Amino acid sequence: MLSDTAAIVIIGDEILSGKFVEENAAYLIPALRELGVSLRRIEVIPDSLEDIAETIRRLSARHDHVFTSGGVGPTHDDMTMEGVARAFGSKLRRHAELEQLLRAFYGGRLTERNLRMADVPDGAALILSDHSFWPVTQVRNVYILPGVPALFRRKFDSIRERFRARPFCATRVYCAAEEGNIAAYLDEVVAAFPQVSIGSYPRFDTPDFRVIVTLESKDAEAVERARKALVTSLPDGIVVRVE
Amino acid sequence: MLSDTAAIVIIGDEILSGKFVEENAAYLIPALRELGVSLRRIEVIPDSLEDIAETIRRLSARHDHVFTSGGVGPTHDDMTMEGVARAFGSKLRRHAELEQLLRAFYGGRLTERNLRMADVPDGAALILSDHSFWPVTQVRNVYILPGVPALFRRKFDSIRERFRARPFCATRVYCAAEEGNIAAYLDEVVAAFPQVSIGSYPRFDTPDFRVIVTLESKDAEAVERARKALVTSLPDGIVVRVE
Helix, strand or coil, rough: CCCCCCEHHHHHHHHHCCCCCCCCCHHHHHHHHCCCEEHHHEECCCCHHHHHHHHHHHHHHHHHHHEECCCCCCCCCHHHHHHHHCCCCCCCCCCCHHHHHHHHHHHHCCCCHHHHEEEEEECCCEEECCCCCCCEECCCCCCCCCCHHHHHHHHHHHHHHCCCCCCCEEEEEEECHHHHHHHHHHHHHHHCCCCEEEEEEEEECCCCCCEEEEECCCCHHHHHHHHHHHHHCCCCCCCCCCC | CCEEEEEEECCCCHHHCCCCCCCCHHHHHHHHHHHCCCEEEEECCCHHHHHHHHHHHHHHHHHCCCEEEECCCCCCCCHHHHHHHHHHCCCCEEHHHHHHHCCCHHHHHHHHHHEEEEHCCCCCCCEEECCCEEEEEECCEEEEEECHHHHHHHHHHHHHHHHHCCEEEEEEEEEEEECCHHHHHHHHHHHCCCCEEEEEECCCCCCCCCCCEEEEEEEEEEHHHHHHHHHHHHHCCEEEEEC
């Protein structure tokens, strides 16, 4: 039903253990939204081959695009490439083009371990950009991005226009009533406008409203009609404002 | 192998669509850490019965504790209770004690829809506390918490001491070298101290170091020995400081 769906996989013990605060999903959420991509799932998982393989396999099958963050360096805890290969029943292969890039970049400082970064799943595509010497690795619908936030953002920005889709249209209705008192009115609008996604969010610390109702769709006209239907149906004095 | 493991399930279209910033996993990460609980997975999923049921079933089987956030109000988009029931092949049942609490709380303002909040999975346990009139619902190893951040924090704090476990011990070694140059030294320490979890995190915007190595375990003495082994093995001039 939904098109242009996406999932994010954050690979990193350091996030789960609270050593570093998660920044990459936080960056992608508004970026995907602006692109018109429906983000449907975020999973933060440990540095574990089995976890990576199982997660990638499951999410790749159910979404149009999967973005991974982390686990792509030369040390023992960098397992993303092998995990993605395992997800698809393939193997790692040293990529000649990546090896050449690494040799040129490191020169005399190159270590054997640096070359691990040239090992990518068999059949991977490289996405080159003008903004970076190092390409993004793509395996089927999985885009493998680095975990260091500054690099993650630069890499994602270099490929972001590939994902541009029809934009979302959204509106908010602020209500001075408890959720229990507007639930039945919401049900009617939900039933009448199946193409509009409607959310109800109570707030307990605001002076003038108690619930934010959000209406959204890629069909701007449907959002407008659903909003009108809701505002018209609610008893007088409940709608505080519409944004 | 790991004991006292946990997973977090954030249920909410509003997080995935960027309407609201995620606050509840962000609150639980350091809280679980402080308790000595090993957080192994966070999933942010949509308001969908199938997604909730599949996720809860999978994560409940693989972790000691599962915490959910969101989807527990009286409106159409509140599906957590039914999703958890479906995860375990059970049904919702109106809980007499919860119904009584709702009738007392709302009095004359009670609507039929408010009573939906008394419908919990068959066999659910209620955890009462002195700090709130409303209990936390527990189904097997799943703790169902509200999505509104202020309520989420209050509810979790009311049950947090149930989860206290042996504390973590962690240390950091800051290195003035690229990851490729320390990878082989790390491998040796990783192999010698299987009970210590070792992470390597490159940084590109710091003047005096290039990699943060973290060592952690519940065995404080093992962390200390692993740290000594690493610092001793690294060539002179690489270790900038230890925290």
